[in-house]
Amino acid sequence: MDLxxxxxxxxxxxxTWPWNAGxxxxxxxxxxxxxxxxxxxxxxxxAQLKEWEDLQLHLRSSLQDVDDTxxxxxxxxxxxxxxxxxxDGTNRATAVLVVCEFDNDxxxxxxxxxxxxxxxxxxxxxFLFLREIPAYERLLHRLRESAPHLEPDVFLVDGSGLFHxxxxxxxxxxxxxxxLRTIGVAKKLLCFDDFTREQGQMAEEHVLQNFGxxxxxxxxxxxxxxxxxxxxxxxxxxxxxxxxxxxxxxIGHRFSQSTARDVVLKCCNxxxxxxxxxxxxxxxxxxxxxxxxxxQIHTTSKPAARQMIMDVSNLLDDKQRKTILSIxxxxxxxxxxxxxxVPAESIKRKQATKDxxxxxxxxxxTDVMVPELRAALRMxxxxxxxxxxxxxRYQQAGKAMRAVLS
DNA sequence: GCGACAG
DNA sequence: ATCTTGTCGC
Numbered sequence: 001m002d003l004x005x006x007x008x009x010x011x012x013x014x015x016t017w018p019w020n021a022g023x024x025x026x027x028x029x030x031x032x033x034x035x036x037x038x039x040x041x042x043x044x045x046x047a048q049l050k051e052w053e054d055l056q057l058h059l060r061s062s063l064q065d066v067d068d069t070x071x072x073x074x075x076x077x078x079x080x081x082x083x084x085x086x087x088d089g090t091n092r093a094t095a096v097l098v099v100c101e102f103d104n105d106x107x108x109x110x111x112x113x114x115x116x117x118x119x120x121x122x123x124x125x126x127f128l129f130l131r132e133i134p135a136y137e138r139l140l141h142r143l144r145e146s147a148p149h150l151e152p153d154v155f156l157v158d159g160s161g162l163f164h165x166x167x168x169x170x171x172x173x174x175x176x177x178x179x180l181r182t183i184g185v186a187k188k189l190l191c192f193d194d195f196t197r198e199q200g201q202m203a204e205e206h207v208l209q210n211f212g213x214x215x216x217x218x219x220x221x222x223x224x225x226x227x228x229x230x231x232x233x234x235x236x237x238x239x240x241x242x243x244x245x246x247x248x249x250x251i252g253h254r255f256s257q258s259t260a261r262d263v264v265l266k267c268c269n270x271x272x273x274x275x276x277x278x279x280x281x282x283x284x285x286x287x288x289x290x291x292x293x294x295x296q297i298h299t300t301s302k303p304a305a306r307q308m309i310m311d312v313s314n315l316l317d318d319k320q321r322k323t324i325l326s327i328x329x330x331x332x333x334x335x336x337x338x339x340x341x342v343p344a345e346s347i348k349r350k351q352a353t354k355d356x357x358x359x360x361x362x363x364x365x366t367d368v369m370v371p372e373l374r375a376a377l378r379m380x381x382x383x384x385x386x387x388x389x390x391x392x393r394y395q396q397a398g399k400a401m402r403a404v405l406s
Numbered sequence: 407g408c409g410a411c412a413g
Numbered sequence: 414a415t416c417t418t419g420t421c422g423c
Contacts, residue, residue, distance in 0.1 A: 082412095084413075088415065088416090093414085123413060124411085125411035125413090128412055128413055131413075132413075163412085170412075170413085184412085187412080187413090188410075188412060189412085190412045317413090
């Protein structure tokens, strides 16, 4: 790869993007974000667009569209899912990475991390990478810092890969820049010059009768961009609706199209799953839970409250949140108090609970009001119950979960 | 000029 | 991405 070229675009070295330099070093912004106004296409010049197109074309030349010989589908241990949930009406969002591990045919979450992002650019079809990749890079960096032994064999990315006007959607972009195996998973069809709306309509109308059925998405040029795949296991009962939901799967990097399809199918065919592959579905649920909690309190909150919600999601499991909530109920702390005003002596709990949960938590969230704490602690994430085993005492505010070796 | 447009 | 509405199934 042409390193000087990429360096000139600020692409390498993880977090040195020209348009949001410093994002990772600045702390949580004021509620609503610094970019509270709506981002518009007019923020982007044609020259910038051309530069980004050139970057996509350049990266495309390094895309590996065959399977790694050392990683066949049966050898797949862990799968990561990346997704971003937005706060309504602002440019703020929560990006989430969930890593799942295969246990026979079940997929169990073994790692989860959420970060706050403040979008600097508008959504532009064909340039999703601008908005999402900086956040994905932060999540990758934090994973490698706090749980390198849990790095997945493949990342499923919410968006397209090769199925893209320049054959380099965000899934490929992320995979190529970091040398990772990636697969693009889109819920909607993307049409462009070589894959027209007419061809898209044909693909959409093609009946996929059973789970696993698929048709290739072939462009006018003959390129196979990916597959439309029936990933819903719902029975073909009612005519068509949710049961007709399908995904548009395309390779990101270091996969063949057919293996990418099979990996996505394997991640959908799990107990309690949906038509969305499990790691992405869980990442989406977590992002929504965080945004729901934030919505309840952000009007009156300090900026620190946003980070507090991330910490509660990242570092506490279901049981730990409930324990702290019940302690707050028992102590009867007033709405204008902070957690610091709760004396440890007044808590009627086992010493271990105080030492390993309450006191570290108290230290972690010093200047957040109790009503805001309650809203965060009431966050509902039942799927993450058995996710963490590390004591809060050994975790640190602002960090990703510290996953325990097992 | 107008609509379309992964998330 | 987000919203809504209706329908089906557990």
